[in-house]
Amino acid sequence: MGTARASLGIPYATAKRFERPVAAGAVDFEHCTAFGPAAPQRPGMELVPESPIGPTDEDACLTLNVWAPANRDDARPVLVWFHGGSFVTGSSAQRCFDGTRLAVEHDVVVVSANYRLGALGFLDVRTIGGGVANLGLHDALEALRWVQHNIESFGGDRRRVTVFGESAGGGMCVHLLASPASRGLFAGAIVQSGITDRTLDAGQAELVLHELCKAADVADLAGLRALPVEALLDAQDAAAPALLKPVGMMPFHPCVDGELLHSPPAAALASGVAAGVPLLAGTTAAEMQLFLRPDTDAPDRERLVRRVARYVGVPSQEAEKIVTTYERAAGDVWPALFSDMEMQVPLRRVLDAHAPHAPTYAYLFTWEAPAVGAAHAVDIPFTFGNFVDGWDRFVGYDADAERLSREMRDAWAAFARHGDPGWPAYPSTRVFGRESGVVPEHPLFARLPFTPN
Numbered sequence: 048m049g050t051a052r053a054s055l056g057i058p059y060a061t062a063k064r065f066e067r068p069v070a071a072g073a074v075d076f077e078h079c080t081a082f083g084p085a086a087p088q089r090p091g092m093e094l095v096p097e098s099p100i101g102p103t104d105e106d107a108c109l110t111l112n113v114w115a116p117a118n119r120d121d122a123r124p125v126l127v128w129f130h131g132g133s134f135v136t137g138s139s140a141q142r143c144f145d146g147t148r149l150a151v152e153h154d155v156v157v158v159s160a161n162y163r164l165g166a167l168g169f170l171d172v173r174t175i176g177g178g179v180a181n182l183g184l185h186d187a188l189e190a191l192r193w194v195q196h197n198i199e200s201f202g203g204d205r206r207r208v209t210v211f212g213e214s215a216g217g218g219m220c221v222h223l224l225a226s227p228a229s230r231g232l233f234a235g236a237i238v239q240s241g242i243t244d245r246t247l248d249a250g251q252a253e254l255v256l257h258e259l260c261k262a263a264d265v266a267d268l269a270g271l272r273a274l275p276v277e278a279l280l281d282a283q284d285a286a287a288p289a290l291l292k293p294v295g296m297m298p299f300h301p302c303v304d305g306e307l308l309h310s311p312p313a314a315a316l317a318s319g320v321a322a323g324v325p326l327l328a329g330t331t332a333a334e335m336q337l338f339l340r341p342d343t344d345a346p347d348r349e350r351l352v353r354r355v356a357r358y359v360g361v362p363s364q365e366a367e368k369i370v371t372t373y374e375r376a377a378g379d380v381w382p383a384l385f386s387d388m389e390m391q392v393p394l395r396r397v398l399d400a401h402a403p404h405a406p407t408y409a410y411l412f413t414w415e416a417p418a419v420g421a422a423h424a425v426d427i428p429f430t431f432g433n434f435v436d437g438w439d440r441f442v443g444y445d446a447d448a449e450r451l452s453r454e455m456r457d458a459w460a461a462f463a464r465h466g467d468p469g470w471p472a473y474p475s476t477r478v479f480g481r482e483s484g485v486v487p488e489h490p491l492f493a494r495l496p497f498t499p500n
Contacts, residue, residue: 050117051115051116052113053113054079054113055083055112056079056080056083057111057112058071058107058109058110060109060189060190061106062182062186064271064272065170065179065182065271067179068182068185068186070189070193076200082101082110082139083104083107083108084103084107084108085108086103086105086163086164086168087103087104087105087279088103088164089136095143095436095437098142098435098436098437099436100140100141101138105276108163109163109186110161112159113156113198114145114147114150115203116202121204122202122207123203124209124464125463126146126155126157126158126209127160127190127191127208127210127233128146128158129187129211129212129220130161131215131240131427132214132215132216134165134168134300136164139160142435143431143436143438144431145433146159148431148432148433148456149432149460153456153460156198156202162183162187163182165279165280166299168182168299169301170259170299171256175260175271176267176269177268180252180306183219183301187219187223188223188229188307191210191223194232195208207234207464208235209235209236209463210224210233210235210237212238213427214241215297216241217237217238217239217240217242218242218300219301220236220237221242223236224236224238224324224326225310225311225312225321226307226315226320227320228306233324235462236324236328237327237462238327239430240330240331240423241328242328242393243297243390244393245295245296245300246300249302249303251298252304254294255290255298255299263278263282313400314400317401319404321404325405325406325462326405326406327408327409327458327462327468328410329412329477331411331421331424332412332413332420332421334391334422334423335382335423336382336420337419338423339381339382345379351381352366352367353366355370355384358384359496361496369384376493383494387491391491391492391495395489395492398474406467408462408477409475410476411477411491412425412479413478414426414442417441426455428444429442429448430456430459451480451483454483458470458477470485474489475488478490
């Protein structure tokens, strides 16, 4: 493999707490040789412990990194990566996100960017002092403006910028796609396991704000700004249990604010807000397996039917039919249904919404890691070809994994170059696994408990 020019820790913006990012001044890229700090977050939340987040700093976290092939040809496609981490953790500095291999092997420019997390990035403070909502998305937009203004210095083509990300990073991408404010900043989007129904409405966002302020014992924006950052993180943790039922597992999340987002992604895309912008989106085959305890006994069928009725929101008779369908299609009912409701139903809704307006492509990642199967986040090292820092053991790296990683990188680079990953548009679906290939319809959609609206 050849070499890439790496410019690391480039400041793209500065920001005061709960205020919009402001574009940073010019820097000498030649002196940008070390990753910048990540946004403030709790330590020890890494999925793979050997892949550390690194240092954090509220005042200096808005940085990005660029990898470009060493020769200085111009007009290369550009891939801009947003890391995952449930909108509360993560860093572009983790070695599994190193862009060298992707840049050199596929002759593209790779960018990765940090953004504000947790309450600092996704607390809607507008009702307590005139602040701003969706600051993490504002950060991402500022990073993309930096790309538009500077990427030609690295041989990148600002007209062929593709955003991509996994989990919350994919969520960043689909919300950017749904935002009118992003038009002209990128030409395509790749969303890996990032489409959910978790976009907050005004009531949910206000409830998150109320619970966080109560936990922090403050009453207004000035009080939140005065808190030490560790106290703000403490308040995030303390508020989470009360928010689990009314808001969900990710209370610090993009919200409909009437500025960047006028509706959740599926509704926005159905209206044609991103007409003409190609989308490539998919999931792993058993997303929520990562979050289920492996030693938990399956409930008896009667309890399972009651659970499904409550979870899906259907009468018992309908829940009985759903359980029967999943028994035939998946065997282990609850993990499959849980994964489908959380990830496949929203994915299908977005694919159906966007397909009439732009080229739309679907995939399913079926590689099974030794301990968790084809669970959420298993695809991360395959995206960049970096099976480092314990990821090799976590995913069960072997020759097939290397082959599969190359298939994914080929497809992602082709999409960035041409807006087409190399297989027919949705509903056709590319399966990435030990056995890969294209099928006429998504393999999991036929078992979904209902057709998304």
